[in-house]
Amino acid sequence: MSCTLRNKVLDNASPHRYSWDVPTTSPIRTPSREPIPIDARAADHLRYIRETMERAAEFTAVPGWGGVAMGLTALAAALWASRQGTPQGWATVWLAEAFVAVAIAAPSAATKARRANSSLFSGPGRKFVLSFAPPIVVGGLLTAALFQLGDLSALPGVWLLLYGTAIVTGGAFSVRAVPIMGLCLMGLGAAALFAPAHWGNLFMAAGFGVVQIGFGLWIALRHGG
Amino acid sequence: MVSSPKREAVPANLDRLIHERIRLGIVSALAVNRSLTFNELKALLKTTDGNLSVHARKLEEADYIVCTKSFDGRLPKTEYRLAAGGRRALERYLNHMEALIRATREG
Numbered sequence: 001m002s003c004t005l006r007n008k009v010l011d012n013a014s015p016h017r018y019s020w021d022v023p024t025t026s027p028i029r030t031p032s033r034e035p036i037p038i039d040a041r042a043a044d045h046l047r048y049i050r051e052t053m054e055r056a057a058e059f060t061a062v063p064g065w066g067g068v069a070m071g072l073t074a075l076a077a078a079l080w081a082s083r084q085g086t087p088q089g090w091a092t093v094w095l096a097e098a099f100v101a102v103a104i105a106a107p108s109a110a111t112k113a114r115r116a117n118s119s120l121f122s123g124p125g126r127k128f129v130l131s132f133a134p135p136i137v138v139g140g141l142l143t144a145a146l147f148q149l150g151d152l153s154a155l156p157g158v159w160l161l162l163y164g165t166a167i168v169t170g171g172a173f174s175v176r177a178v179p180i181m182g183l184c185l186m187g188l189g190a191a192a193l194f195a196p197a198h199w200g201n202l203f204m205a206a207g208f209g210v211v212q213i214g215f216g217l218w219i220a221l222r223h224g225g
Numbered sequence: 226m227v228s229s230p231k232r233e234a235v236p237a238n239l240d241r242l243i244h245e246r247i248r249l250g251i252v253s254a255l256a257v258n259r260s261l262t263f264n265e266l267k268a269l270l271k272t273t274d275g276n277l278s279v280h281a282r283k284l285e286e287a288d289y290i291v292c293t294k295s296f297d298g299r300l301p302k303t304e305y306r307l308a309a310g311g312r313r314a315l316e317r318y319l320n321h322m323e324a325l326i327r328a329t330r331e332g
Contacts, residue, residue, distance in 0.1 A: 039329035042322040048246070049253045049319065056254035056261070056269055 064220025066108030070101045071213030078205035087152040094159070094204065095143075101208075132170035135162045156200035160189030160207045177222070181215035240318050242287050247272055247280040252315050255290060255307035263303040281305060289314055 077097035084090045139162035146152060164185030171178025185207050192203035243249050250270040254261060261269070267277050284290045289311030293304045307315075 039326045042325040045244075045249070046319070046322050046326075049249060049315075052250045052253040052269070053257045056257050 063105065063108035063112045064216050064218070066105050066112075067212050067216025067219060069104050069108070069216075071209050071211075071216055073097060073100050073104065074208035074212060075205055075210075078201055078209060081204075082201050090201070091143075091147070091152050091155060094155075097208075128170045131172065132166045135166040135169065138162055139166075153197035153200065154193065156203045157189050157191075157193030160185050160192055160203060162189075163208075164189055175219070175222075177215055177218050181211060184211050184215075239321060240314055242283065242289065243314055243318055245280070247276060248284055249318070251277075251281060251284060251305070252289060252307065252311055255305060256312065256315055260304045260306040263305070266305065284311065 074097060077093055077100075081090045081093035081097075084093060139159060142158050142162070143155065146155060146158070164182045164187075167182030167185060168179050169182075171182060188203050188207040188211070192200060192207075195203065243252050247270055251266060254266060254269055263277065263281075266281075267274065270277065281290065281292065285292050287310070288308055290305050291308050293306075295302050295304070
């Protein structure tokens with residue numbers, strides 16, 4: 001198969017390409033001589049290398065095993081939160097879980113970045129953070145506002161929706177698994193908003209636990225770690 | 226007057242093997258990944274099966290990349306990773322391009 005391809009592409013195509021139909025005594029392309037504005041060409045090559053590396057690095061931008069670990073701690077948090085007597089206690093457990101998740105996500109993303117040669121990682125990494133941050137900030141503000149109002153029943157929907165939005169926007173240019181995971185979280189969040197309030201914790205467990213573990217495994221196995 | 230012989234010398238010892246868009250793309254992409262499959266590379270570089278396999282083979286023959294073939298269930302899976310020689314070649318090429326730009330701007 002590859003031999004046939006080679007014969008087709010290399011051995012046959014190039015030698016006959018110009019000599020059959022175009023009457024010329026010298027080769028049209030002289031490979032040893034470069035045109036004069038060579039620095040423009042060189043800059044173009046460098047840009048191409050950089051862009052290819054940035055696009056390629058997105059294959060590994062989101063840490064899969066980190067996602068699995070975050071999912072597992074979320075399941076533990078769901079169990080613990082369900083045993084709290086008050087809505088405030090429930091929300092506190094989940095807020096603590098958010099810090100645990102950040103503590104897992106940051107080093108695992110950094111490790112992955114380092115493995116993918118961190119100096120070249122500035123492009124996709126920065127893009128991800130810039131588009132990931134705004135929905136998270138909004139989520140924080142809404143959480144504070146809902147705390148003030150004293151109505152915490154909408155929190156599961158708000159958290160799932162905005163975390164899902166952050167994943168969708170942050171992962172828009174990443175491998176397909178990432179935005180699909182975000183959409184799943186958004187779907188769960190939308191359902192949680194309109195479902196009975198006492199189902200909230202189940203939605204949280206499903207979204208932050210099950211969905212993250214599932215997609216974490218997918219990313220880890222298909223996209224290197 | 227110093228820069229003109231330098232400018233002449235640079236294209237002469239340019240690494241022809243990776244001075245080609247697809248091959249340069251393969252090496253660049255593998256430089257930031259432990260390994261990539263044939264299909265990932267194909268999607269990334271927006272090229273055809275034939276094109277990619279020909280260029281990948283050239284790089285493989287030069288020991289710039291390593292190719293491993295395995296089976297994912299019943300589907301054959303081809304994985305590429307960058308060899309030490311390939312990483313050195315890419316570094317040389319990058320230095321080369323930077324030197325070219327520097328030489329023309331200073332000259």
